Amino acid sequence: MADKANTSINSLISEELVPQLADLFSMMGDTSRLRIILSCLHEPISVSHIADQLELSQSLVSHHLRLLKAARMVRAERRGKQVFYVAADQHVQCVIEDMAAHVSEPHSVEDE
Amino acid sequence: MADKANTSINSLISEELVPQLADLFSMMGDTSRLRIILSCLHEPISVSHIADQLELSQSLVSHHLRLLKAARMVRAERRGKQVFYVAADQHVQCVIEDMAAHVSEPHSVEDE
DNA sequence: CAAACATATGAATATGTATTCAAGTGTGAG
DNA sequence: CTCACACTTGAATACATATTCATATGTTTG
Numbered sequence: 001m002a003d004k005a006n007t008s009i010n011s012l013i014s015e016e017l018v019p020q021l022a023d024l025f026s027m028m029g030d031t032s033r034l035r036i037i038l039s040c041l042h043e044p045i046s047v048s049h050i051a052d053q054l055e056l057s058q059s060l061v062s063h064h065l066r067l068l069k070a071a072r073m074v075r076a077e078r079r080g081k082q083v084f085y086v087a088a089d090q091h092v093q094c095v096i097e098d099m100a101a102h103v104s105e106p107h108s109v110e111d112e
Numbered sequence: 113m114a115d116k117a118n119t120s121i122n123s124l125i126s127e128e129l130v131p132q133l134a135d136l137f138s139m140m141g142d143t144s145r146l147r148i149i150l151s152c153l154h155e156p157i158s159v160s161h162i163a164d165q166l167e168l169s170q171s172l173v174s175h176h177l178r179l180l181k182a183a184r185m186v187r188a189e190r191r192g193k194q195v196f197y198v199a200a201d202q203h204v205q206c207v208i209e210d211m212a213a214h215v216s217e218p219h220s221v222e223d224e
Numbered sequence: 225c226a227a228a229c230a231t232a233t234g235a236a237t238a239t240g241t242a243t244t245c246a247a248g249t250g251t252g253a254g
Numbered sequence: 255c256t257c258a259c260a261c262t263t264g265a266a267t268a269c270a271t272a273t274t275c276a277t278a279t280g281t282t283t284g
Contacts, residue, residue: 021211022143029138081251081260091214099133102203193230193281
């Protein structure tokens with residue numbers, strides 16, 4: 001840890017995992033994908049159920065779920081013909097709730 | 113609330129603000145931008161200081177800061193010739209910490 | 225006012241990616 | 255085995271966006 005100019009606390013905590021974090025955030029940065037995450041946040045739900053609920057094509061939902069699964073944000077479980085997806089852990093929910101809190105944070109009129 | 117098929121708890125909580133949340137998440141979904149956010153997370157820091165620290169061009173940092181400011185994730189404050197930026201509130205930090213916790217969450221070998 | 229410094233902005237480019245469509249794989253029923 | 259159903263996958267396309275370069279704006283100092 002000697003030859004780096006950056007020795008701040010931030011870098012010690014997460015400089016190494018910034019790319020991982022960025023990947024995860026960009027997963028949630030798409031409207032369709034975020035809706036899909038919300039759909040399977042509390043309980044497993046099938047692909048077609050998600051598609052119906054969100055009025056997205058089943059193909060699109062499947063594409064997104066593949067990305068979310070690769071990023072370990074959701075887990076898949078087969079039940080007969082259907083495949084059920086559920087959020088991987090509670091941290092996902094925490095992240096969303098924190099961000100929602102940020103949105104509802106009061107802001108002064110001057111910053112815009 | 114009658115003509116929508118979707119009446120789940122999730123939709124009641126955040127269906128309306130999904131686009132806002134997605135915008136914020138995509139702000140953090142870029143490596144350079146996430147690094148910039150981390151740089152100004154705890155204390156105000158000037159544009160050129162960020163650029164030096166992260167080895168990014170000043171122009172690029174400025175472009176990103178403009179987006180982050182528009183998304184209300186950072187605030188700007190002029191001090192003489194320099195402009196200092198700082199994270200808008202603590203929720204930003206919470207979001208990052210939660211996501212870091214998600215990354216370090218143990219996962220079974222079967223899901224990949 | 226001019227010069228030097230710090231930041232911002234606009235256009236151009238290159239790269240990424242969300243969505244669609246068509247076809248493929250896997251699974252249970254008859 | 256064959257059919258219908260649920261989901262997956264690949265290619266094609268359209269659109270967004272990160273980065274660079276050149277230039278402009280704003281600020282302090284002489």
